[in-house]
Amino acid sequence: MKAAVIVFPGSNCDRDMAVAFERAGASVTMVWHKDTEFPNDVDIVGVPGGFSFGDYLRCGAIAAKSPISASLKAHAKRGGYVLGVCNGFQVLTETGLLPGALMRNANLKFICKPVDLKVETSRSDFTSGYNAGDVISVPVAHHDGNYSVDDETLATLRGEDRIAFTYTSNPNGSTADIAGVLSENRRVLGMMPHPERAVDVAHGGTDGVAMFRSLADGLVSA
Amino acid sequence: MKVRVDVMLKNGVLDPQGEAVRHALGSLGFDGVEGVRQGKVIELDVADGTDEATIKDMCEKLLANTVIESYAIHMD
Numbered sequence: 001m002k003a004a005v006i007v008f009p010g011s012n013c014d015r016d017m018a019v020a021f022e023r024a025g026a027s028v029t030m031v032w033h034k035d036t037e038f039p040n041d042v043d044i045v046g047v048p049g050g051f052s053f054g055d056y057l058r059c060g061a062i063a064a065k066s067p068i069s070a071s072l073k074a075h076a077k078r079g080g081y082v083l084g085v086c087n088g089f090q091v092l093t094e095t096g097l098l099p100g101a102l103m104r105n106a107n108l109k110f111i112c113k114p115v116d117l118k119v120e121t122s123r124s125d126f127t128s129g130y131n132a133g134d135v136i137s138v139p140v141a142h143h144d145g146n147y148s149v150d151d152e153t154l155a156t157l158r159g160e161d162r163i164a165f166t167y168t169s170n171p172n173g174s175t176a177d178i179a180g181v182l183s184e185n186r187r188v189l190g191m192m193p194h195p196e197r198a199v200d201v202a203h204g205g206t207d208g209v210a211m212f213r214s215l216a217d218g219l220v221s222a
Numbered sequence: 223m224k225v226r227v228d229v230m231l232k233n234g235v236l237d238p239q240g241e242a243v244r245h246a247l248g249s250l251g252f253d254g255v256e257g258v259r260q261g262k263v264i265e266l267d268v269a270d271g272t273d274e275a276t277i278k279d280m281c282e283k284l285l286a287n288t289v290i291e292s293y294a295i296h297m298d
Contacts, residue, residue, distance in 0.1 A: 058287055099289075103235075104238050106236075106238050108238055173238070
């Protein structure tokens, strides 16, 4: 598996994501936001957490217009894989690669704690290492994780089995407890919780390992 | 030439910050505030003669997230 991780000014989970990919056996290239293309043959692009461009205007809005974002969209359009975590999820909604928007947490607080997630579908290379219905513990750390979609889009997401994870106890007001969603082709995943912060016993949990492992397995055979 | 763009959450989108402001007003003794919506004002200094269509394009591409926000352009 060949992975690239985008680095924006203000990204702060880029190296964590790179380590998680490397541990799963990937070769990883860090790509600066001003670059205009990814290395050849990249299977998956990681869009990391952090506070790209200081969260100015809207979280992820400026990053979504960075030079690299045009390549990100082209990569996704070609059927390439994309994992956006936290600020990365915000970037993916701002680029239009995923539906909906991330708004300020309903209780207005920055929330930083491990949360329980229910795996809603195992039908993707991100989630095939879990069973639907599994409950896993993954940390969240965000101020703007309140996932908002209109009823029609929500019905589509449900109908197409594209809700990847839900919170067992909704921390931020997200519509339908949604923590992560998949694209139509199931190759783009955006989620607020940080699976890359749950890949080592020193993290306090390893429930994120299965995601990176299943990606590595899926993308080797691809 | 100055142009002002007002960006607001669309009607029907819950505004947790506006709600918090409404509660705070109530606790200050301002009764009867039934709703508060918080938005952004963006002032642009653009070349004279810039047309509204260009400003609209800016709004659609960057200034507003039309999934959740609406915008109003004021050309003065």
